[in-house]
Amino acid sequence: MRSVSQRKGSSAAALFGIAGVVAVMVGVLSIAQGVRKTMDGSAVDENAIVLRSGADSEMMSGLAGDDTRIIAEAPGIARNGDGALASPELFVIINLPMRSTGTDANVPLRGVQGQATAVRDSFQLVAGRMFEWGLNEVIVGTGAQEEFAGLEIGSSIEVGQDNWPVVGAFSARGGIAESEIWVDAAVLQPAFRRGNSFQSVAVKLESPQAYDEFKNSLTSDPRLNVKPQREAEYYASQSRTVYNMITGLGTLIAVIMGLGAVFGALNTMYTAVSSRTREIATLRALGFHSTPVIISVLSESLVLAFAGGLIGAGLAWLAFDGFRAATLNWSSFSAITFAFDVNADLLAQGIIFALLIGLAGGLFPAIRAARQPVAQALREL
Amino acid sequence: MTADDADGILVRVGQVDKEFKRGSEVVHVLGGLDLEIPNGEFLALMGPSGSGKSTLLNLIGGLDRPSEGSVEVGGQRVDQLSARKLATWRARHVGLVFQFYNLMPVLNAQKNVELPLLLTRLSRSERKKRASLALDIVGLSHRAGHYPRQLSGGEQQRTGIARAIVTDPTLLLCDEPTGDLDRKSGDEVLDLLQALNKEQGKTIIMVTHDNHAANRASRILYLNKGQLSIDPVD
Ligand SMILES: Nc1ncnc2c1ncn2[C@@H]1O[C@H](COP(=O)(O)OP(=O)(O)O)[C@@H](O)[C@H]1O
Ligand SMILES: [Mg+2]
Numbered sequence: 001m002r003s004v005s006q007r008k009g010s011s012a013a014a015l016f017g018i019a020g021v022v023a024v025m026v027g028v029l030s031i032a033q034g035v036r037k038t039m040d041g042s043a044v045d046e047n048a049i050v051l052r053s054g055a056d057s058e059m060m061s062g063l064a065g066d067d068t069r070i071i072a073e074a075p076g077i078a079r080n081g082d083g084a085l086a087s088p089e090l091f092v093i094i095n096l097p098m099r100s101t102g103t104d105a106n107v108p109l110r111g112v113q114g115q116a117t118a119v120r121d122s123f124q125l126v127a128g129r130m131f132e133w134g135l136n137e138v139i140v141g142t143g144a145q146e147e148f149a150g151l152e153i154g155s156s157i158e159v160g161q162d163n164w165p166v167v168g169a170f171s172a173r174g175g176i177a178e179s180e181i182w183v184d185a186a187v188l189q190p191a192f193r194r195g196n197s198f199q200s201v202a203v204k205l206e207s208p209q210a211y212d213e214f215k216n217s218l219t220s221d222p223r224l225n226v227k228p229q230r231e232a233e234y235y236a237s238q239s240r241t242v243y244n245m246i247t248g249l250g251t252l253i254a255v256i257m258g259l260g261a262v263f264g265a266l267n268t269m270y271t272a273v274s275s276r277t278r279e280i281a282t283l284r285a286l287g288f289h290s291t292p293v294i295i296s297v298l299s300e301s302l303v304l305a306f307a308g309g310l311i312g313a314g315l316a317w318l319a320f321d322g323f324r325a326a327t328l329n330w331s332s333f334s335a336i337t338f339a340f341d342v343n344a345d346l347l348a349q350g351i352i353f354a355l356l357i358g359l360a361g362g363l364f365p366a367i368r369a370a371r372q373p374v375a376q377a378l379r380e381l
Numbered sequence: 382m383t384a385d386d387a388d389g390i391l392v393r394v395g396q397v398d399k400e401f402k403r404g405s406e407v408v409h410v411l412g413g414l415d416l417e418i419p420n421g422e423f424l425a426l427m428g429p430s431g432s433g434k435s436t437l438l439n440l441i442g443g444l445d446r447p448s449e450g451s452v453e454v455g456g457q458r459v460d461q462l463s464a465r466k467l468a469t470w471r472a473r474h475v476g477l478v479f480q481f482y483n484l485m486p487v488l489n490a491q492k493n494v495e496l497p498l499l500l501t502r503l504s505r506s507e508r509k510k511r512a513s514l515a516l517d518i519v520g521l522s523h524r525a526g527h528y529p530r531q532l533s534g535g536e537q538q539r540t541g542i543a544r545a546i547v548t549d550p551t552l553l554l555c556d557e558p559t560g561d562l563d564r565k566s567g568d569e570v571l572d573l574l575q576a577l578n579k580e581q582g583k584t585i586i587m588v589t590h591d592n593h594a595a596n597r598a599s600r601i602l603y604l605n606k607g608q609l610s611i612d613p614v615d
Contacts, residue, residue, distance in 0.1 A: 282483040285444055286497050286544075287472025289465060375436075375445035378479075 017264040021257040022312025022350040032246040033341040043232035045208040050201040058091040065196035076210030085204040087116040096148040108180045111188030128153040128168030139168035143178035281377035290370035297366035305358020309351035317342045392418035397450035412607035423578040423585045425595035428604035434588040472500045476545030478555040482537040484529040491525040494543045515543040535566025555587040
């Protein structure tokens, strides 16, 4: 039956159709993967974040200065020479022009205290220097620096009436902090008229197991009205919206394009099969059974789809993997930068999708070719 | 396959009706047709276009079933076999030769001839040997490696005949085998069929509309209005 599965010609269209669908699908889904990876990559097992009860994100949270001191005294928090590893932080949003479009987008500006870098052990200064405490200086995450214009060291950002110089850049192992700009909380508070209030306390615990004790002590403290969360939980809840939205969108696009490709493949297979009506009819007249006919037509369709899937997945991988971009964090309405993540799972999904298209496209023509009475098929020449 | 009884009749068509449905319309092609073909005969079937010659050939070759009546070949009621059994039966007992050769374009002559042997249990080397022998019989050994598009019409038809005889069937069914060939190539094909009939005792049914071709046969029958007769129509 080799003969049946050895024709090219009209197959090229289907091949590239399927490749296109798979490339787009893998590309879009890799965005979702990338966002999730950025969020997940930010989480550390022994870290926790404390917000006000009922707040879903830092944006909506608010903690008085006294509260943050009580939180820092809770049991289970790790300590270093400077005291407990608890960092009361402010979180505000400023506008900066995107490099890509020139239009303004939201960038998180985080006010921190001395322990912030000790709590986040992924923090690493990669250029310039740390800001001076008490001065209007900022350091910027490398992700934010890539995404937004005017964040080079030596330039300055506009905050209210002032210009705050950029003095350093930091990385955070690809984590979400890289999308932020940091400044001394004591400088940020008056600039945004926050008095002595904060929005969150980031803490590093002695161990992941210390979390329960830490949490119980805070939730049972009558002076406090706060919600502790493990960092992983918090980031997962933050990224869920984006992840679901992009995954949903990606799936929708893939399904729509996939339907198109199914019809394309169907059409191609019909053309390919009918151009071989005589061959197939002859084989059956010679005594070949229908099953090998179905198998050969189907396998040709699947081979075609597999090749298309490979090409598409390969293209997506070459074009998108590691490609950096920014998206909106729908919980804080600020931009988070992330890298497209084309991983093995996605590639496999793309190829499976392609095979499904091939199966759908090849099955009907195959059954038709095998069902048609031989004498009738022989006449259709 | 041998003739089923002492009188040496290989093909027995009894009271066959055949009609086709085309939409709501029913076309009656054969009506109450009887035919007996002795073993070793070379029969030419003639008749106007659309008279049902191919249809009759298909019924005898087990490619189609009669609406009514019986078709018996070598003692086997082929009209009663399941589609699966029929395919196996065809592969074993019938050699088919088509007007447009129906060779596989992606296979060379040798492989085309070998094709029906894929349905047998023969070893690879045995298949090769038999295909070469069949190509030798039709005088195309020197073309074994050529693809159909590299062969002339006459050569393609001789390849088709080699494919039809490679399984050594008793019955050869040829539907206008010279219909697409020039006189000289046609004559070569007819020479070949005649030789197969005389020297190897193949029973041959050949549909043709060419008197010159029909005259090579040992008997000529005319099909008209669903019936056979020994007299040309009109
Ligand atoms: N599968 C079929 N479906 C419908 N009509 C058919 C079919 N096969 C043959 N016919 C009709 O039967 C008649 C006889 O056809 P055929 O046997 O091919 O004639 P011939 O070979 O003598 O030219 C024609 O009218 C043809 O249209
Ligand atoms: Mg005909």
